[in-house]
Amino acid sequence: MKGATALAAAGIVAACAAVLLGASGEQPVHPFPTVGVLMANGEHWCTASVVDSPKGNVVATAAHCVAPAGEDGRPGEVAHDGLAIGELSFAPAFSGEGAGNRPLGVWKVRSIHVDERWTKWGDETADFAFLTVEPDGQGRSLQQRVGHGEAPRPDWTSGYEREVTVVGYPESDHNPQNKPVSCTTQTRHDTDDPDMLYISCAGFWTGTSGSPWIADRGGTGQPGRLIGVLSGGDTDVDSTAALYDERAKALYEAAARG
Template sequence: MRRGASAAAAAGVAAALAVAFAQAVDEDAGAVHPFPGVGVLMANGEHWCTASVVDSPKGTVVATAAHCVAPAGEDGEPGEVAHDGREIGDLSFAPAFTGEGPGRQPLGVWKVKAVHVDERWTRWGEDTADYAFLSVEPDEDGRTVQQAVQEAVGGAREAPVPDWTSGYEREVTVVGYPESARNPENRPVSCSTRTAHDEDDPAMLYIGCAGFWTGTSGSPFIADRGGPGSPGHLIGVLSGGDTDVDSTAALFDERARALYERAAQD
């Protein structure tokens, strides 16, 4: 799900901004997903948004956008349904998801146990609070998400550490899953670029990268990434944008940290 996503974008812009589709997991060849901690947030088993593992003591915390998991409030009153009028449904997380149709879940599917969202979102719908932290239950084999991801990449830690005091201008890699209508093989799209203040709302982060269609809400903004074993720092998650090229994110702050710490204790 993606708020304000455009129905069209210029192909030349995509080339100019050097968006690269990440290689999907090849189970038969044993290839490693380049972003194993990033995956699809599902509602009632269907691709709903993007989410990602974030480093935590128990390894059970996932980050996404608030509008993916809770209706926006208005005038101090809670919302009733998601912004598009649909029920959000039962949530689960499939890291490293890929493949046509129902796809493959090489690292399993984890049921969301608890959702932690700032009341600035649930009561007022403030864009600067459009982030959420989820705690997930162990999979059927008793593994936590982080443990599964570590195993998948040969033991290298892949979960970025949250950064609560980041500035607005950072070199980041953003990774997300567009909806299957525009991405039938369900491969994640990634872009490495520099963030800035959004012109329309300077309190929000802005990036210009084509390909971030509906479904990429919640995509992690990862700074200082150095590849496997050097996962970097998570500074925010994709919130919205007027087109698939223009994307915004709410920068993590101390209120985000409080939500994360609650999720980490679940």
């Protein structure tokens, strides 16, 4: 787990640029405007990202970021680090020291959608979640705010071998400027659990749980396909993700209706 307390992965990494102002001085420019910090009670908790949806109101993250793992068919009581999860919100394009800059606002989470394979059994292959967020004070959707052409569409039938770009926000101990880190690399089956995706990339420390794994990402107007989110990694050289499936699709559709 790489949410509030666990460590992460190593390999090839590139630190992304901080938020810059466009030529007009009004519109924030950011290399990954759809990716940001999932906050619990206003504090950096995990990473999350906007996923394309009809109403523009859906965010993807890891299940362990929003719901305790169940065991033996019974719901868990606390998060993986033993802490209460708290009230959730999402700040896309977050950056900057301390409390950071939130150029695209802070979006209240209305509802969370998690597979019962996670909430009852703690099944790592279901460690994904979709969140429905409220519109902002002006009635705009989250996707309107970050840009409709920026959010990747989900892919429910991906194979295990894909080139992906993974983007996440390490917590401030490893990342005092609160800049996102990214890595573009090849996925494969995890050796220890072949049902999980695996990459080797550096820089994905605590706080990067929920980072999107985006395949087929191109230039402007080519946001790619979201095939999963960062779930865990037992050492500082590993990251894993649960591959999206039909159960993930059902959760997404429920979130999109919210």
